[in-house]
Amino acid sequence: MDITYDFEVYANDYQNAGNASSEIKKYLMQIGFTTKFIRKIVICAYEAEMNIVIHSLGGKLTITIDNKKIILTSTDKGPGIKDLDLALSEGYSTATEAVREMGFGAGMGLPNMKKNCKFFEIDSSSKGTIVKLSWEIKDETFS
Amino acid sequence: MLVSEFLNDDRFELVTDTINDKLIKGAYCGDLLSWVMSHAKKGDLWCTVLTHANVVAIATLLEVSCVIICESAPIESETIKKANQEKVNLIKTKLNSVEVIKKLWVENG
Numbered sequence: 001m002d003i004t005y006d007f008e009v010y011a012n013d014y015q016n017a018g019n020a021s022s023e024i025k026k027y028l029m030q031i032g033f034t035t036k037f038i039r040k041i042v043i044c045a046y047e048a049e050m051n052i053v054i055h056s057l058g059g060k061l062t063i064t065i066d067n068k069k070i071i072l073t074s075t076d077k078g079p080g081i082k083d084l085d086l087a088l089s090e091g092y093s094t095a096t097e098a099v100r101e102m103g104f105g106a107g108m109g110l111p112n113m114k115k116n117c118k119f120f121e122i123d124s125s126s127k128g129t130i131v132k133l134s135w136e137i138k139d140e141t142f143s
Numbered sequence: 144m145l146v147s148e149f150l151n152d153d154r155f156e157l158v159t160d161t162i163n164d165k166l167i168k169g170a171y172c173g174d175l176l177s178w179v180m181s182h183a184k185k186g187d188l189w190c191t192v193l194t195h196a197n198v199v200a201i202a203t204l205l206e207v208s209c210v211i212i213c214e215s216a217p218i219e220s221e222t223i224k225k226a227n228q229e230k231v232n233l234i235k236t237k238l239n240s241v242e243v244i245k246k247l248w249v250e251n252g
């Protein structure tokens with residue numbers, strides 16, 4: 001059996017940005033995973049959520065949990081990433097000056113996601129970007 | 144050191160309504176959010192000059208003990224409102240981050 005939750009994320013909505021990640025964190029805490037394990041997932045959720053807010057036309061975060069793994073998927077409605085290799089390299093960012101003033105745009109979001117999950121997949125076209133991250137659930141991931 | 148003890152110093156002012164007292168376990172200084180997100184830890188005192196409401200979102204996700212807004216950076220009212228809602232200790236000071244860490248270092252022995 002698996003359980004799936006969807007969280008809508010809106011483009012340019014900086015006021016509510018972080019709420020989806022916060023809900024995901026609460027949910028993971030209720031299940032009783034270790035702080036260390038939750039931290040990795042929350043870092044990824046937040047970076048994915050902010051990328052939807054900053055760089056996309058809007059989308060959603062989806063978390064699916066079964067007894068073996070957790071899958072976090074970020075899906076958006078475009079405009080997509082032109083050069084994936086470049087986007088995945090540390091320090092690369094197309095963030096505007098206004099967004100940088102808020103503290104975003106270090107170009108570390110995607111590299112951080114990759115570092116903090118077990119399996120990482122990204123696919124992008126002008127119709128949208130899908131980032132899929134997953135983690136294995138083991139005995140030691142429970143506190 | 145507790146946040147309440149840290150605040151026994153008139154160079155620091157709590158801008159949120161009440162102290163949500165917590166132990167300061169460490170410190171992190173940074174203004175690039177994705178660096179802060181992946182390096183600051185639970186219980187850290189976080190020094191920044193960022194003042195947007197996203198600071199509160201990160202402080203909540205990371206469960207930092209308090210956020211020190213350095214060098215009198217002007218704080219948006221939305222940020223204070225959100226910090227009150229999320230019970231994040233938001234503290235302002237004229238000092239820069241190095242001076243804040245020095246205080247922590249000296250007073251923590």
Ligand SMILES: Nc1ncnc2c1ncn2[C@@H]1O[C@H](COP(=O)(O)OP(=O)(O)OP(=O)(O)O)[C@@H](O)[C@H]1O
Pocket residue numbers: 047051052054055056076078079080081087088092093094095103104105106107108109110111129176177178
């Ligand atoms: N969902 C997305 N839709 C369109 N472009 C994206 C998306 N996610 C990332 N990008 C592109 O990839 C680049 C790198 O993303 P990454 O998250 O690593 O850095 P950033 O968002 O620019 O800065 P940071 O995450 O450090 O605040 C972005 O600047 C943007 O050009």
Ligand SMILES: [Mg+2]
Pocket residue numbers: 047050051105108109110
């Ligand atoms: Mg990003």
